Amino acid sequence: MKGNETEQTDFLLIDRSGISRLMHLEVALHCAELALRKTSNGVAKQDVRRTLALPGAAGSCLSLMYADLEDQPLFGAKVLSVFPENFAHGHGSHRGVVVLFEKKHGRPVGLIDGGELTGWRTAAASAVATRALSRPDSACMTLMGYGEQARRHIATISTVRPIRKLHIWGRDLDRAEAFAAEQRAAGFEAVAFANPAEAVTAADIICTVTSSQTPVLAGAWLPEGVHVNAVGASVPSCRELDTDCVTRSGVWVDYMPMALTSAGELVDAISTGQIGPSDLRGEIGAVLEGDIAGRCDDREITLYRSLGVPAQDIELANFLYAAARREGFGTDVEFSL
Incomplete structure (x- = not known):
């Protein structure tokens, strides 16, 4: 001093x-x-x-x-x-x-x-990305997972899109049913599914909020025009999406340096030559700033790969x-x- x-x-x-x-x-x-x-x-x-x-x-x-x-x-x-x-x-x-x-x-x-x-900032970032990339009339959201982040994603995303229907999937059907009942009590039309493919069939928005080490969402299941928030996996050894999800989607990330090192499904798709780094559309912040484009049309599948940034x-x-x-x-x- x-x-x-x-x-x-x-x-x-x-x-x-x-x-x-x-x-x-x-x-x-x-x-x-x-x-x-x-x-x-x-x-x-x-x-x-x-x-x-x-x-x-x-x-x-x-x-x-x-x-x-x-x-x-x-x-x-x-x-x-x-x-x-x-x-x-x-x-x-x-x-x-x-x-x-x-x-x-x-x-x-x-x-x-x-x-x-x-907990607060992760779900809020997904809602911001959803507002930027999903179709404005999106009304049906699938949650793959039924923990704290599933609950927070419902609360935040329902403020930016007219969500009425919730489809819930998780590995424990009883827990998925209990979570759906909780959301019905909150005023949503909520249904639990035993089959993950059936849970996403009618979805406008899909949020993967699990701690899974292996993919829970397959690209072959994605309906036309859906928006995906991939949230749960934050280290390269864990992934919630298969490679088809990546190759079928326009992909935006929160922070490109981290996505290229820590998003396992992106790292795998690039290392095997199925996509290149230039195939990633860019950072969601650049969309918000007006520097790059977001969704092209109502048929495009959009994917926000969230890792969380400092x-x-x-x-x-x-x-x-x-x-x-x-x-x-x-x-x-x-x-x-």
């Missing part, structure tokens, strides 16, 4: 309940769109996800993502453990924290529940930190570093 300059030592903790009190869907969608735009227009400085493989099910890892946004006061990193089998035991699959730093002296100023933040976490974390300070939420602790 120079002269008489002193630093504050307060450090703000924002837990799951604090996020729930501060967040709502409009904010999540707004922050997701801003982050995707900044990913493509250069405002975000970030890198690909770094992972350390851990024992256990495929995809188990320690994950590190970091970013700085030129127009936000705080930069930071998200550190998560990813345990895909946690859902079967009643726990979240993504658990960890986002740590924030101020830009004047690099002082850490906040710690935010990373699992809850990830800019999404840090954009939303900046909002949460500022809102918590403004509204007096969170817990202040002394943390002198």
Whole structure:
């Protein structure tokens, strides 16, 4: 420190309940769109996800993502453990924290529940991509999976498209039935399916939100004009889509450097020569910025391959930190570093 300059030592903790009190869907969608735009227009400085493989099910890892946004006061990193089998035991699959730093002296100023933040930003990004790529009259959505992200995707996407019908598929039919009943109580026409091919036959939108190591969606099943959000697989060893899904679709991604290294079905299709990197349409943020085209016509199959990018976490974390300070939420602790 120079002269008489002193630093504050307060450090703000924002837990799951604090996020729930501060967040709502409009904010999540707004922050997701801003982050995707900044990913493509250069405002975000970030890198690909770094992972350390851990024992256990495929995809188990320690994950590190970091970013700085030129127009936000705080930069930071998200550190998560990813345990895909946690859902079967009643726990979240993504658990960890986002740590924030101020830009004047690099002082850490906040710690935010990373699992809850990830839940909000992942579904919101899918909704933003769906608004950009799906047919405006899309009314029937298939969920392949029935966990937390399935629930969040219904909540977010139904705000941008007139969703009335839900088709639910999962490996446990009883759990799929229970999830469908929950959605019927919320006002949707929801049906559970034992056969995944039948679940997608009439779909306008398909969201794959599983922790599967092997494909759950086949390209041969895709109806004309459908939009697909592929969300669940975040490491190259796991994939929810077969190669036909890739070759039959126009493909957009959230962050091209990460898609080319971590999206298993894209990596496989490129390595085997079935597509080339230039066959990928580009980043969804570039569509939002008007730099590249989105859907060509009502018959085209569109695919948004989501991996989640650091800019999404840090954009939303900046909002949460500022809102918590403004509204007096969170817990202040002394943390002198």
